[in-house]
Amino acid sequence: MQDSGKNIIIAGVGGQGILLFSNLLSKFYLKRGYHLKISDVIGLGQRGGGVESHFRYSAKPVLSPFIKAGDVDYVISFEQTETLRHLHALKEDGVLLTSTYELTSTSVNARLQKDLPECKTEIIKRSENTKFIIEPNAHKNLDFDINKMMNVVMLGYYAELRNYPHDEMIQIVRENVPAKFVEGNIKAYEMGSQIAREELVAEECVAIRC
Amino acid sequence: MDIGVELATMQMMNGNEAVARGAFEAGVKIASGFPGTPSTEVMDYTHLKHPEIYCEWSTNEKVALEVAIGASFAGYRSMAIMKTVGLHVAADALGGAAGSQINGGLVLVVGDDVGRIAGDDYNDCRHYGNMFNIPVLEPSDSQEAKDLMIKAFEISEEYSTPVIFKITSVICKTSSGVKIDPDYTYEEKYRNKYPISFSKVIMTTIMTKAKGSEHPKLTKCFNDFPAHMNRLAEDSNDFEINRLELNDKKIGIITAGTPYYYVKEVLPEASVLKLGLVTPLPAKQIKQLAEHVDKLYVIEDGHDIMEKNIKDLGISVIGKELWPKFPEMMRFTPDVIEEKLVPDAPKRTPQEGVPFRLPVSCAGCSHLFISRVLKKHKIKAAADVTCGLIGCFPHMESYSLQKCMGSSIALAHGYNVAKNNTENFVAMIGDGGFWATGVNGLMNLIFNNSQSTVIIVDNSCLAMTGGQNVASSEFGFNYKPENKLDIAKVCEAIGVKDVVTVDAYESENLEASILKAVNSKTNSVVIVKKPCVTKFKLPKEKQYYIDQDACTKCRKCVGVGCLAIESKGNNGSTEIVINEDICTGCGLCSTACQFEAIKN
Known part of the structure; x- marks a missing residue:
């Protein structure tokens, strides 16, 4: 394998399954013999706080558990306020995968702080990095709740983007999620990889309503 | 790339799991503790993965440490687990154990929340190493967390001392590979060296040496703990866990914990003294490094403890003058080191104006129901810690007084006494805080004739740390229905005049019960029952939504x-909406709406 390793920040809010995402991904890279360091930063409060996972895989032992700003190859974010919090950390050729899902910050709800004056998706689209944007509302379906399974949708998307074998990834999903959620998760995975295939063919992001 | 031979025995573990594995390999028999982020999972993993080890969540940290001290005296290796804030509670017990005779190794695993990731008040457990003259060990990754645990028990027995094993929020929550022998078999370690173990009070009173008596009854009580520590300090120059890496002569860095890896990444050429034992310090190694380099820095998370200890050795070192501590800096990162020591490194600027996230209660939490009653009737109240403390944040403003775990009952009593009981300043406390130390406050409140009202939030677990069992829970490592403690019965037995229990979701009953208690001229307890929505995953019965035509945006x-409940939209056209994925259908918001705009 030519890939000597990557630095990934996985971001979102509590309850979005960020830790499951990094756990599933870690199984894949471990099987390939990489060294890993995964550092989870979870805020106070059970739900709705920002969560970030610094995920590093490397052919050589990983040193720092935190990735320096400017050293990030991929930002994978399930919530777009959190996307903006981490966007600057990407390398110049770093890639962004983000959902347009948004959970308004408590401080904004309580009017303790002003939100950004314009639509966050528009700010994200102005970034010079390569970016892939998924709008969950455009993919609502009866098989699974996309807002709850965006993590696995994103896993399928990422795997397609990296050209990883889906069979292997699906097997990892199968082995690591509770039995009653396996089918939904596999459908979510397949939807993610399908969206990525279509977009990679079109070579541009879907138009996002603001 | 093929899986290497070495990697075949590697397991991914976070620091908490690695500490548990280390305890297992060290032959620990007893683990006692009290939940506290970031180190709660040390106990969870010990219990889950190593059933050979007896585990208990004790009623508080002091009790937990005392259990471990007793087990250690019995001859068995024991560990107590807590966060640093908990060590404040257990400090008296640690003071008693420090300097005393140790049979089975005694290790205190303490979680420091560097960077206040989970909200501590910027503590550093290493202070206790200095104060009590006991060693502190600190690992840099999961592999070391496992290995150093074994060393910690060896040090405890060899130098007859309790050992603090410092782990941080970064270590606890970082997973990396740990070499595991899959065929490792557990062996319970036993050592019975001393027939007695007394706190230093006994020996400082007898002062055997000063009084010149060699009577064996006197010498038996004397434990020359300063000599043990001096020997440890001397020996530590040769410990493998303290590693001197002499490279470039320009920059030398003394560091420990995860900052070691930040240093290695940002300054791969620098000379480094990487400490596994952070108290006491290896003076010879430090002098050797100081002589080797032009400039010597110390990079340590938390307070400037190593820095002061190094300066006490007469060695000048640069630390907080370059990296000022709180509030300028919360913790080290590779970026922070690079900014100061690699000036030409490119800088990255974060997006401006990204709103931060205040901690917030889970939707459907019983604390929200209580906050609503207190605010509606302008009832002044003290909060405790754990989930109820969220009511103190600026988006809630439900409470005007809040301090430490278990404090609110005594705080309210003090306030009411000072005000000659003209106001009924209410205490709100969770079941965890109540059993931890709050029950002492309640006993005090009764026998000192208080008229205060106490609201006890019974959510059947310690919710903030992920739902561990408390004395009144109906589950847990050692749970037996007949030994479950009953909050109401205990309150009645203590002598509270008026004890009522209400369901948090019965809003009208809750409101009436709190008002009745507050307005009565006697002491009273209102127990508000509702299982934690997150731990017990209460089923969602209704979905509420806001009728935008009826909403006045009040x-x-x-x-x-x-x-x-979210504000959505930019440029002034805000709508208030209910997030369907988060709503638990508790209906609290609908009771707040005067316009019947919230429907289900």
Whole structure:
């Protein structure tokens, strides 16, 4: 394998399954013999706080558990306020995968702080990095709740983007999620990889309503 | 790339799991503790993965440490687990154990929340190493967390001392590979060296040496703990866990914990002294490094403890003058080191104006129901810690006084006494805080004739740390129904005049019960029952939504403090909406709406 390793920040809010995402991904890279360091930063409060996972895989032992700003190859974010919090950390050729899902910050709800004056998706689209944007509302379906399974949708998307074998990834999903959620998760995975295939063919992001 | 031979025995573990594995390999028999982020999972993993080890969540940290001290005296290796804030509670017990005779190794695993990731008040457990003259060990990754645990028990027995094993929020929550022998078999370690073990009070009173008596009854009580520590300090120059890496002569860095890896990444050429034992310090190694380099820095998370200890050795070192501590800096990162020591490194600027996230209660939390009653009737109250403390944040403003775990009952009593009982300043406390130390406050409140009202929030677990069992829970490592403690019965037995129990979701009953208690001229307890929504995953019975035509945007529902109620939209055209994924259907918001705009 030519890939000597990557630095990934996985971001979102509590309850979005960020830790499951990094756990599933870690199984894949471990099987390939990489060294890993995964550092989870979870805020106070059970739900709705920002969560970030610094995920590093490397052919050589990983040193720092935190990735320096400017050293990030991929930002994978399930919530777009959190996307903006981490966007600057990407390398110049770093890639962004983000959902347009948004959970308004408590401080904004309580009017303790002003939100950004314009639509966050528009700010994200102005970034010079390569970016892939998924709008969950455009993919609502009866098989699974996309807002709850965006993590696995994103896993399928990422795997397609990296050209990883889906069979292997699906097997990892199968082995690591509770039995009653396996089918939904596999459908979510397949939807993610399908969206990525279509977009990679079109070579541009879907138009996002603001 | 093929899986290497070495990697075949590697397991991914976070620091908490690695500490548990280390305890297992060290032959620990007893683990006692009290939940506290970031180190709660040390106990969870010990219990889950190593059933050979007896585990208990004790009623508080002091009790937990005392259990471990007793087990250690019995001859068995024991560990107590807590966060640093908990060590403040257990400090008296640690003071008693420090300097005393140790049979089975005694290790205190303490979680420091560097960077206040989970909200501590910027503590550093290493202070206790200095104060009590006991060693502190600190690992840099999971592999070391496992290995150093074994060393910690060896040090404890060899130098007859309790050992603090410092882990941080970064270590605890970082997973990396740990070499595991899959065929490792557990062996319980036993050592019975001393027939007695007394706190230093006994020996400082007898002062055997000063009084010149060699009577064996006197010498038996004397434990020359300063000599043990001096020997440890001397020996530590040769410990493998303290590693001197002499490279470039320009920059030398003394560091420990995860900052070691930040240093290695940012300054791969620098000379480094990487400490596994952070108290006491290896003076010879430090002098050797100081002589080797032009400039010597110390990079340590938390307080400037190593820095002061190094300066006490007469060695000048640069630390907080370059990296000022709180509030300028919360913790080290590779970026922070690079900014100061690699000036030409490119800088990255974060997006401006990204709003931060205040901690918020889970949707459907019983604390929100209580906050609503207190605010509606302008009842002044003290909060405790754990989930109830969220009511103190600026988006809630439900409480005006809040201090440490278990404090609110005594705080309210003190306030009411000072005000000659002219106000009924209410105490709100969770079941965890109540059993931890709050029950002492309640006993004090009764026998000192208080008229205070106490609201006890019974959510059947310690919710903030992920739902561990407390004395009144109906589950847990050692749970037996007949030994479950009953909050109401205990309150009655203590002598509280008026004890009522209400369901948090019965809003009218809750409101009436709190008002009745507050307005009565006697002491009273209102127990508000509702299992933690997150731990027990209460089923969602209704889905509420806001009828935008009926909504006047008065924002009363926002004031409830529920995570599911969001302001949406930019440029002034804000709508208040209920997030369907987060709403638990508790209906609290609908009771706040005067316009019947919140429907299900």
